[in-house]
Amino acid sequence: MNNSQVESMTDAAAELKKGTILVVDDEEIYLQLLSAMLGDDYHVYIADNGRAAIETALACKPDLILLDMVLPDMDGIHICTELKNIPELAETPVIFVTSMVDARSEVSGLQTGAVDYVSKPIKKDVLKARIEVQLALKHNRDRLLRMASTDGLTGLSNRVSFDDKLDKEIMRLSRVHLPLSLITMDVDYFKQFNDTYGHVAGDDCLRLVSAAVSANMNRLSDLAARIGGEEFACILPQVALSGAVAVAERIRQEIHRLRIPHEKSQVAPFVTLSFGVLSLTCNFNCQRQAILEQADEQLYKSKREGRDRISSALFIG
Numbered sequence: 001m002n003n004s005q006v007e008s009m010t011d012a013a014a015e016l017k018k019g020t021i022l023v024v025d026d027e028e029i030y031l032q033l034l035s036a037m038l039g040d041d042y043h044v045y046i047a048d049n050g051r052a053a054i055e056t057a058l059a060c061k062p063d064l065i066l067l068d069m070v071l072p073d074m075d076g077i078h079i080c081t082e083l084k085n086i087p088e089l090a091e092t093p094v095i096f097v098t099s100m101v102d103a104r105s106e107v108s109g110l111q112t113g114a115v116d117y118v119s120k121p122i123k124k125d126v127l128k129a130r131i132e133v134q135l136a137l138k139h140n141r142d143r144l145l146r147m148a149s150t151d152g153l154t155g156l157s158n159r160v161s162f163d164d165k166l167d168k169e170i171m172r173l174s175r176v177h178l179p180l181s182l183i184t185m186d187v188d189y190f191k192q193f194n195d196t197y198g199h200v201a202g203d204d205c206l207r208l209v210s211a212a213v214s215a216n217m218n219r220l221s222d223l224a225a226r227i228g229g230e231e232f233a234c235i236l237p238q239v240a241l242s243g244a245v246a247v248a249e250r251i252r253q254e255i256h257r258l259r260i261p262h263e264k265s266q267v268a269p270f271v272t273l274s275f276g277v278l279s280l281t282c283n284f285n286c287q288r289q290a291i292l293e294q295a296d297e298q299l300y301k302s303k304r305e306g307r308d309r310i311s312s313a314l315f316i317g
């Protein structure tokens with residue numbers, strides 16, 4: 001077996017791992033024991049104090065944290081409370097693994113938001129079974145959350161997660177006085193498209209359009225959503241008007257390149273989109289509803305002025 005075969009087998013083994021676990025314990029012997037116990041099945045990260053635990057959790061986004069109660073810089077209750085206050089980590093299940101077996105400690109641990117409490121010395125099979133239960137629950141919860149925030153037809157974000165993201169970005173950017181841009185877009189003469197080619201072809205068309213829209217979301221903080229039947233929208237945090245118009249133009253041209261036939265369109269023999277772009281410098285008085293209304297006004301302007309075009313404006317607060 002050559003090196004690259006060994007490497008690809010190692011990669012394949014890594015792929016098969018069932019999740020990421022952060023082990024937090026100040027005793028080297030337990031870090032070693034748990035790493036050896038779990039290392040074949042999971043990606044294991046370790047931390048030997050509270051501060052390192054929080055930093056490592058933020059960096060590796062574990063599926064589960066095994067947390068000791070007694071650590072040199074802060075106790076487990078304190079660490080768990082901090083984790084629950086960090087939005088990205090608040091839902092990460094924590095299992096206390098500790099020698100403190102009195103009922104009061106156990107109750108405190110569970111009241112802090114831990115999902116389970118396991119006493120030392122560790123019984124390998126029991127701990128593994130409890131980990132499996134918590135990971136299965138997390139997996140299901142993540143799947144339900146994904147389904148609740150995704151549009152079933154296109155795989156883009158749905159209206160609920162669009163509204164949620166917009167509210168969050170308005171608050172975040174208000175603190176730092178940075179711009180936010182929105183692009184709203186709508187397929188031209190889509191009723192005629194459905195009437196001509198049928199609803200199934202209409203659905204296929206919406207899927208192609210959404211793929212073109214999401215292909216132009218270049219930053220992790222961008223979000224593309226289907227916010228109505230044939231209406232899409234993008235949130236572009238920290239992007240000013242000219243940048244957002246450039247993104248809209250890229251999407252417009254990409255839709256042209258797709259050449260999806262649309263013989264009943266009065267604009268072109270293929271599918272086109274109309275766009276509304278709106279930018280604002282956020283402040284705490286900005287209301288989602290007012291922002292969307294003004295973005296829609298720009299979209300209607302594009303429709304009125306002939307479709308297959310971009311209209312843009314700065315938000316008037």
Ligand SMILES: Nc1nc2c(ncn2[C@@H]2O[C@H](COP(=O)(O)OP(=O)(O)OP(=O)(O)O)[C@@H](O)[C@H]2O)c(=O)[nH]1
Pocket residue numbers: 153186187188189190191192194198199200201202203206228229230303307
């Ligand atoms: N295939 C399909 N059609 C949809 C879906 N959601 C909405 N539609 C259709 O989209 C069409 C939208 O029509 P209108 O609002 O009249 O707009 P339009 O024909 O695109 O005209 P303009 O927007 O003015 O260019 C309607 O016929 C809806 O039935 C969907 O999920 N799939």
